[in-house]
Amino acid sequence: MPETKLPTPDAAAYAAARAHQNQLTKPTGSLGMLEDVACRFAGWQGRAVPRPPKAAITVFAADHGVTAEGVSAYPSAVTAEMVKNFAAGGAAICVLARQHGARLEVVDVGVASPLPALSGVVSARVAPGTRNLARTAAMTEAEVDAALEAGRAAARRAVDAGAGVLVAGEMGIGNTTPSAALICHFCALPPEAVVGRGTGVDDAALLLKTRVVTQALARLPAGADARAVLAEVGGLEIAAMAGFYLEGARLGMPSVVDGFIAAAAALAACAMAPGLEHWLLASHRSQETGHQAALARLGLAPMVDLGLRLGEGSGAALVLPLIASALQLHAGMATFASAGVTDKA
Ligand SMILES: O=C(O)c1ccc[n+]([C@@H]2O[C@H](COP(=O)([O-])O)[C@@H](O)[C@H]2O)c1
Ligand SMILES: Cc1cc2nc[nH]c2cc1C
Numbered sequence: 001m002p003e004t005k006l007p008t009p010d011a012a013a014y015a016a017a018r019a020h021q022n023q024l025t026k027p028t029g030s031l032g033m034l035e036d037v038a039c040r041f042a043g044w045q046g047r048a049v050p051r052p053p054k055a056a057i058t059v060f061a062a063d064h065g066v067t068a069e070g071v072s073a074y075p076s077a078v079t080a081e082m083v084k085n086f087a088a089g090g091a092a093i094c095v096l097a098r099q100h101g102a103r104l105e106v107v108d109v110g111v112a113s114p115l116p117a118l119s120g121v122v123s124a125r126v127a128p129g130t131r132n133l134a135r136t137a138a139m140t141e142a143e144v145d146a147a148l149e150a151g152r153a154a155a156r157r158a159v160d161a162g163a164g165v166l167v168a169g170e171m172g173i174g175n176t177t178p179s180a181a182l183i184c185h186f187c188a189l190p191p192e193a194v195v196g197r198g199t200g201v202d203d204a205a206l207l208l209k210t211r212v213v214t215q216a217l218a219r220l221p222a223g224a225d226a227r228a229v230l231a232e233v234g235g236l237e238i239a240a241m242a243g244f245y246l247e248g249a250r251l252g253m254p255s256v257v258d259g260f261i262a263a264a265a266a267l268a269a270c271a272m273a274p275g276l277e278h279w280l281l282a283s284h285r286s287q288e289t290g291h292q293a294a295l296a297r298l299g300l301a302p303m304v305d306l307g308l309r310l311g312e313g314s315g316a317a318l319v320l321p322l323i324a325s326a327l328q329l330h331a332g333m334a335t336f337a338s339a340g341v342t343d344k345a
Helices: 011-020 033-045 065-069 077-088 094-102 141-160 177-185 203-218 227-235 236-250 260-272 291-298 314-318 318-333
Strands: 053-062 101-112 121-123 165-171 255-257 280-282
Touching: 011 033, 011 318, 033 318, 053 065, 053 121, 053 141, 065 094, 065 236, 065 260, 065 314, 077 094, 077 101, 077 121, 094 101, 094 121, 094 314, 101 141, 101 236, 121 291, 141 165, 141 227, 141 236, 165 236, 165 314, 177 203, 177 227, 177 260, 177 291, 203 227, 227 236, 227 260, 236 255, 236 260, 255 260, 260 291, 280 291, 314 318
Parallel strands: 053 101, 053 165, 101 121, 165 255, 255 280
Antiparallel strands: none
8 A cells, every 4th residue: 555645734823723712712721622623623724713614424334253252242243234224314323413414424344244225325345344353364455455445435525525524433343352452552552451341241251352352463473564453453444444534634634533443443544654643633532441542642632531332433423513612612702802801911
């Protein structure tokens, strides 16, 4: 895969936005992270007062051979069933996308069972799920490249549709296992610090999942590059999300990183294109073990902690109103000078 050359956010617009924030009628810094969000959008849009962006949400769906080990509380069949639920508008992310007027697209990058043509679902199937990473490489590097490209193409569609902020969500029974392996690798953390209960596995399955991740990581050759790491222990939807973030940033578009799986994809993408993290915003802190460490490694602070562990891009969709408020406050508040309020001494 060719090296992705990324633009850098506009430092002058960021600085102008920060100076503007400091003139608004509030104690300096009192709007906390909302101030940072407004300034970061200024840098992304190259204007001191950024425009409220339209959001586009893409949910990548795929299956995982590792479910054969018993690492999830739900059967693989749920992945395909949920894709049908997305198409019917009944999933959580459908409700949130409707609420916020966001474009929603679902991309099948590798659901195990063939799906009928469904409205709002793009077929970009690379393989009928990954192979069982407990025993063998999850994918070939050619499959990783195809999944990355499926993600890139989805980002281009979202940007072409007029999006100013991108959200990648996912649906894939079993995908917290490859995500944990990726986070262990990219954060240099032991599985015990990263592997969590996913959809809600019991203590025995948690132990088994931790062992599976340990064994899979042991196969990684020293110095493996991000593509090789994704091939060995990753997932099709995870690689697609990485491609989505990379292409978004290449086009000068920020992405809101959702939960645990999204953080794993972002880490892989950052390893492919250092500087990508400057185009990312973290929505929330997931309940999944190891998520905080992954965000810290990305240099991102979550906007909210609501005890979420759903995926689908739901956490990112939930912070869209906060992003909108951050930009409205930035553009609409009076300054100390305009309101005749005395600034600090
Ligand atoms: O986003 C998260 O932080 C998150 C945490 C735990 C589980 N999930 C979702 O649950 C599924 C993976 O869980 P599991 O137990 O099957 O590995 C997958 O469809 C994810 O969207 C998502
Ligand atoms: C029902 C269900 C919905 C989901 N959405 C994202 N991951 C999920 C996992 C399950 C099991």
